[in-house]
Amino acid sequence: MKKDTKSYRILIVESSAKILLSLKRMLLKRITDPVIVNAVDFKSSQMILKQESFDIILLDLNLSDITGKDLLDSLGKENYSKTILLSDLEDADLTLSAVSKGVCDYILKSEISSRLLYKSIVYAIERRKNIAKYEESEKRYSDLFYLNxxxxxxxxxxxxxxxxxxxxxxxxxxxxxxxxxxxxxxxxxxxxxxxxxxxxxxxxxxxxxxxxxxxxxxxxxxxxxxxxxxxxxxxxxxxxxxxxxxxxxVTEKRNYLKAIEERNQRLQEIAFTQSHIVRAPLANMMGILYLIRDFDLRAEEGEELLQHFINCGEELDKSIKEIVLKSNFFEVKVSK
Known part of the structure; x- marks a missing residue:
């Protein structure tokens, strides 16, 4: 049988020297070089846990200073996912309470074996890794939501x-x-x-x-x-x-599109002015210029043509001013 060569730090909280020795033998049968630390009661285990970290805690439910449910309540939430409970007696209610708190496993001492103990340890460690991944994933989702x-x-x-x-x-x-x-x-x-x-x-x-x-x-x-x-x-x-x-x-987007529509409407008005209103007097002026070549400007017909030419020029000037006014309005509108 090939041994596990990974590094495991294991805290065994057990007052019985005989059971402690048995547990160590089981662990050494499956794991090459585990780091095993022993605490004989709950109080000393808490002192050790404050100073060192462990992958697994093998915890006897019947310690000299605390037992059963009181022990579970005092264990601390941060240690539940590392803990495998060892008990002399089967207690369904205590088992359910332990599992609901997040304890890894509950093993009867009369049924324990090296294979069962090793399997429980590996399962507990992998389970804790998966929980950590899930919590990290949940945190990322939470950040994506709240910080979006x-x-x-x-x-x-x-x-x-x-x-x-x-x-x-x-x-x-x-x-x-x-x-x-x-x-x-x-x-x-x-x-x-x-x-x-x-x-x-x-x-x-x-x-x-x-x-x-x-x-x-x-x-x-x-x-x-x-x-x-x-x-x-x-x-x-x-x-x-x-x-x-x-x-x-989309309020800004909506306002921007509205401004573009208004701009396009202004551009259409300017284009219409250029193509119709401006071109009409300009075409008239061009026609008058051709006629002037054949008339004496001092004659009555010439004076009429000249006056008509002046009127077309004034009309053209007025149209150009209107275009400039609309262009200035458009520029102010866009800049706002």
Whole structure:
């Protein structure tokens, strides 16, 4: 049988020298060079744990200074995931209590073997690694949610009540977390938006996601309204149907597009002025210039043509001033 060559630090809390020796033999049978430290009672084990760290704690449930449930309650949450309980008697209630607290395993001393003990140790260590990975993953998810620069919220699909909101939601809407948890999705919408909101969420009868292109109106705590686009996914938490949503503020985008539309309208007006209003007097002036070549300007017909030419020039000047005025208005509008 090939021994495990990994480094294990094991604390055995056991007052019986005979049982301690038996446990050491079992460990050495499966592990090449474990570091084994012994504590004869609970008090001394706590002193050792304050000074050193261990991969596994083999803990006798019947110590001289504390036993059973009192021992579990005093063990400390940080040690549960490292602890394998050893007992002389089977106690179903105590076993259930130990497992619910997160203790790794519960082994009867009469049934213990080197194989069972080693298996329990490996399982406990791997379980703790997986728990650490899960906690790290949960922390990353939590950070992605709470630190996301976009407003995000989690809500109950039956009641539409807020369950969680991130920091961006607090800044965007002006509510505190306790205030948000008293609100529903209807409370952040103007009354005239309720029906369109209900219609949008009928989508979830057939799909588990929603990305809107339509803009919805929301309102802040102070009553100020703004426009958002909603992206939402369905998730289940403890069997509860929930929605995880992002509300992207598109007010600036909306205002920008509106400004572009106004600019285009102004440009169309300027283009129309150039192509029609300006060209008309200019065409007349060009025609008059051709006629002038064949007339004596001192004659009556010549004077009429000259006056008509002057009138066309004044009309052209007026049109150019209107174009300049519109251009200046457009520049001021855009700069704002």
């Amino acid at each position: 620069p976009q407003p995000m919220y989690l809500f109950d699909f039956e009641t539409f009540k807020f369950l969680r909101v991130n920091d961006a939601m607090l800044r965007q809407y002006g509510y505190s977390i306790p205030e948000f948890l008293e609100l529903t999705l209807f409370d952040i919408r103007p009354q005239n938006e309720i029906n369109s909101f209900k219609e949008a969420y009928k989508h979830f009868d057939y799909h588990d996601w929603l990305v809107t292109t339509k803009e919805y109106q929301h309102k802040r705590k102070n009553g100020e309204s703004f426009f958002v686009e909603i992206s939402c996914n369905i998730i289940y938490i403890d069997g509860r149907k929930c929605g995880l949503a992002i509300a992207s503020d």
